[in-house]
Amino acid sequence: MLKLVLKEKLAVPLELSVLRADILSNCSSACKISELPAYYGNSNAEIGDFFDVTGDVDSNIVIEGDLSKAKRIGEGMEYGNITIYGNVGMHLGEKMKGGKIIVNGNVSDWMGSNMSGGIIVVNGNVGNFACSSYWGEKEGVNGGVIFIDGSVGDDLGRRMRRGTIFVTENSGDFTGGEVIAGTIFILGSVGKSLGAGMKRGSIILSKLPELLPSFYYSGKFKPLFLSVYFEYFEREFSFKVPKKLKKAVFERYMGDFLAVGKGEILVCLT
Amino acid sequence: MAALSKVDDTFAEAFKMYGARIIITAINEKWATKAANCVTGFATSVIGCGCEAGIEGIAEDTPDGRSGISVLLFTMSKKALSEQLLNRIGQCILTCPTAACYNGLDSDEVLEIGKKLRYFGDGFQMSKVIGGKRFWRIPIMEGEFLMEESYGIKEAVGGGNILILGNSVESVLEASERAVSSTKNVKDVILPFPGGIVKSGSKVGSKYKFLHASTNTSLVPHLQAHASSVLPSNTVSVQELVFDSLSLEAIKEAMKKAILSALEIEGVIKITAGNYGGNLGKFNIYLKDVLEVDEHA
Numbered sequence: 001m002l003k004l005v006l007k008e009k010l011a012v013p014l015e016l017s018v019l020r021a022d023i024l025s026n027c028s029s030a031c032k033i034s035e036l037p038a039y040y041g042n043s044n045a046e047i048g049d050f051f052d053v054t055g056d057v058d059s060n061i062v063i064e065g066d067l068s069k070a071k072r073i074g075e076g077m078e079y080g081n082i083t084i085y086g087n088v089g090m091h092l093g094e095k096m097k098g099g100k101i102i103v104n105g106n107v108s109d110w111m112g113s114n115m116s117g118g119i120i121v122v123n124g125n126v127g128n129f130a131c132s133s134y135w136g137e138k139e140g141v142n143g144g145v146i147f148i149d150g151s152v153g154d155d156l157g158r159r160m161r162r163g164t165i166f167v168t169e170n171s172g173d174f175t176g177g178e179v180i181a182g183t184i185f186i187l188g189s190v191g192k193s194l195g196a197g198m199k200r201g202s203i204i205l206s207k208l209p210e211l212l213p214s215f216y217y218s219g220k221f222k223p224l225f226l227s228v229y230f231e232y233f234e235r236e237f238s239f240k241v242p243k244k245l246k247k248a249v250f251e252r253y254m255g256d257f258l259a260v261g262k263g264e265i266l267v268c269l270t
Numbered sequence: 271m272a273a274l275s276k277v278d279d280t281f282a283e284a285f286k287m288y289g290a291r292i293i294i295t296a297i298n299e300k301w302a303t304k305a306a307n308c309v310t311g312f313a314t315s316v317i318g319c320g321c322e323a324g325i326e327g328i329a330e331d332t333p334d335g336r337s338g339i340s341v342l343l344f345t346m347s348k349k350a351l352s353e354q355l356l357n358r359i360g361q362c363i364l365t366c367p368t369a370a371c372y373n374g375l376d377s378d379e380v381l382e383i384g385k386k387l388r389y390f391g392d393g394f395q396m397s398k399v400i401g402g403k404r405f406w407r408i409p410i411m412e413g414e415f416l417m418e419e420s421y422g423i424k425e426a427v428g429g430g431n432i433l434i435l436g437n438s439v440e441s442v443l444e445a446s447e448r449a450v451s452s453t454k455n456v457k458d459v460i461l462p463f464p465g466g467i468v469k470s471g472s473k474v475g476s477k478y479k480f481l482h483a484s485t486n487t488s489l490v491p492h493l494q495a496h497a498s499s500v501l502p503s504n505t506v507s508v509q510e511l512v513f514d515s516l517s518l519e520a521i522k523e524a525m526k527k528a529i530l531s532a533l534e535i536e537g538v539i540k541i542t543a544g545n546y547g548g549n550l551g552k553f554n555i556y557l558k559d560v561l562e563v564d565e566h567a
Contacts, residue, residue: 143399162399183398200396221413224370225398225405227334228416232401264396 002030002058004051006065006086012041013089014050017072021080021099025059033057059099068108074101077118090127093120096144109153115163116142121149121237128153128172131165139180141165147237154191157184160201166233176203179263183229187242198256198263206245208267215255215265222249223266244270273533276540277557282431282525283545284553287322287344288351289426289516290381291374293329294363299337305369306339308362313343314463315512317472317483321345321354322428322514324460333372333403334416340374342460344428344514351423352381359417360387364408370416373403375516377422384419430513430521430555433471433489433542434532439507441537443467446509448535449528456527458520459513471510471544486544502539510544518553522563529561 002024018024018036027033034048047053051063059080067073068087075091080099087105096115102123109127112120113134130152133140140159147166154172157165160182167184173191176184179198187206195203196212204226230241250266294309296302306325313323322344329338343358345351363371364387373380384406388395391408397419398405404419434449436442450466453459461467476484487497491505501508511528515521529541541557548554 164400202396202398223407223414224334224416225400225407225414227336228400228405229398231333231335236401 001055001060001062002033002053003055004033004047004053004061004063006063006067006070007050007052009066010040010050010069012069014041014045014070015039015072016047016070017075018047019061019063019073019082020075020077021059021061021082022078024061025057025080027057029057030054068106074099077101087124093118096120106150112141112144112146114140114142115144115146117144119145119147119236121147123149125150125169126152129155129158131156131160131163132158133160141182145236147233147239149237149239151188157182160184164229166237166239168239176201176263178259179203185229187245195256195263195265197259199260200262202264202266204250204266204268206242206268208251211253211265212256214258215253216257218252218254218264220249220251220269226250226266244268274561276533276538277529277561278540278542279556279558280543281545281548281554281556282429282543283548283551284427284430284513284518284521284555285346285551286553287316287346287426287428287514288348288423289342289344289375289514290351290355290421290423291326291516292341292343292355292359292421293332293338293372293374294341295329295332295334295336295338295370295372296366297336297368299328299339301366301368302337302339305363305366306341308366309341309343309358310462311362313358314468316344316346316350316428320350321358322460322462322512323354323358324462324466324514326457326460327454329374333400333418334370336370342458342514342516344426344460344462346428348379348381348423352383355381355383355421356386359383360390363417364390364410364415367412372418373421375422375424377424379424380420380422382420384417387417388419390415424516426514426516427518427521427553428514429551430515430525430553431471431544432511432525432528432532432557433544434509434511434538435501435505435507435540435542436535436537437504437506437539438537441535442507442509445532445535445538446511449511449532452527452531453513453524456520456524458516459524460515461511461513463510463512466511468510468512469508471508474546474550489544500542505539518555519563522555522560525555525557525560526563529557 030053074093100119106124151169161180170188179201253265310323326340329340332338388406408415471486472483
């Protein structure tokens with residue numbers, strides 16, 4: 001296991017797109033890792049300028065410190081594991097293809113945007129535009145699993161095409177906006193304009209929010225696929241899914257009929 | 271052990287087949303079992319049923335956390351396996367109250383049965399990828415039928431067998447039942463015939479040109495005057511156990527357990543095996559070798 005400990009609090013943003021488990025595991029030594037480039041504000045720097053690097057080089061990385069100004073950790077990562085103790089800045093796991101990132105702290109905006117595989121687990125809150133597409137892009141998240149044991153800000157999962165997002169608490173406005181497909185769970189409350197423009201895909205809620213008028217009630221049923229999801233979450237993330245969700249009948253609302261209208265919002269009835 | 275002298279020095283001739291394992295879940299074990307019984311119904315022999323299938327046992331840790339039954343299916347070709355899975359899942363599991371169907375065999379080679387059956391949803395079907403596996407949600411009157419898209423298949427062994435010869439119908443049946451019971455905990459193996467036992471073993475061909483298989487005259491106790499019988503003269507009844515398995519090792523283990531259990535019954539005269547001189551099947555499973563197999567279950 002390789003360990004990186006932040007030496008001192010960052011004054012300006014630090015770009016750390018080389019902090020990927022797959023890149024670090026291919027370095028010959030901790031010394032070489034210290035020489036990898038980073039960008040501190042408007043100047044060039046090296047990883048060793050900011051971190052004490054210790055341990056054996058492999059694909060399991062532990063990072064410690066207040067990284068709320070550190071951007072792009074795990075960007076484009078293809079395999080390996082990163083565990084972070086502390087808050088993390090923007091673009092965590094952006095365009096990630098594989099591997100796993102676990103954050104024990106809060107994460108800033110654009111987390112997991114445009115990712116296509118892998119797993120991000122956050123034991124804390126997440127900012128805006130999590131798992132969202134960039135402005136102007138047709139598709140956002142195209143695979144992978146994001147598990148957030150906390151709340152998220154606005155624009156969660158915009159234009160998501162594949163993948164799963166699970167939020168144990170609340171999400172902000174425009175959750176699941178223009179979703180093409182994929183699955184979003186919100187166990188707490190959601191903000192305004194839920195699923196606006198969604199074409200297909202599923203949003204699963206524990207209580208009925210104010211829905212857009214372009215979503216129509218479509219009946220009640222017991223969706224078995226949720227049981228498979230819940231078993232997966234409990235197995236993979238050791239998350240105890242509330243019993244009421246496991247046994248519930250769900251109301252189904254179809255929409256957004258201003259788009260394709262094949263999306264579904266499932267609301268737990270208890 | 272004196273009883274081992276009753277084991278004939280011969281071999282069972284087994285064939286290469288293709289196998290799949292499906293996990294059937296339902297609201298409770300009763301309904302999972304009903305679906306499993308339906309899937310494995312009329313699946314004793316590929317000769318007339320299209321496939322050989324049986325219940326392997328209770329499935330633990332099912333994908334949806336409900337009660338589950340593990341079922342094995344075997345055919346002579348991948349194409350036949352695809353057809354049988356499609357038909358049997360479609361007719362027996364899709365229709366069975368609360369039942370769902372999942373893959374139970376990890377393999378690089380898969381049959382995408384769910385991709386075909388999804389069309390039952392008439393355009394309202396939806397898929398979900400959970401834990402790297404794709405599932406199809408098919409809307410039905412009950413609510414929703416859930417099935418996995420891909421089912422792993424692998425080369426398997428079919429037609430392993432033992433023949434139990436005895437001096438009464440009762441003793442041979444008791445020995446056969448005990449032999450079948452002894453294999454319950456052997457993973458990867460099923461015995462596809464009724465209760466795991468077949469009373470009408472066949473030989474290849476017939477005096478009738480239109481028939482591919484007919485009664486195994488050399489093993490019929492009361493045809494000793496007419497046919498080239500291989501039976502000891504005091505034989506009154508013969509039963510056969512047929513084994514299909516995902517592996518040769520498992521089939522040997524099951525055969526060993528079955529032989530040893532059958533030998534415990536008084537009245538068993540001999541235990542032998544069916545073969546075609548080694549000319550047809552890929553696997554020759556010698557009973558003497560089987561008895562030396564280490565048991566795992």
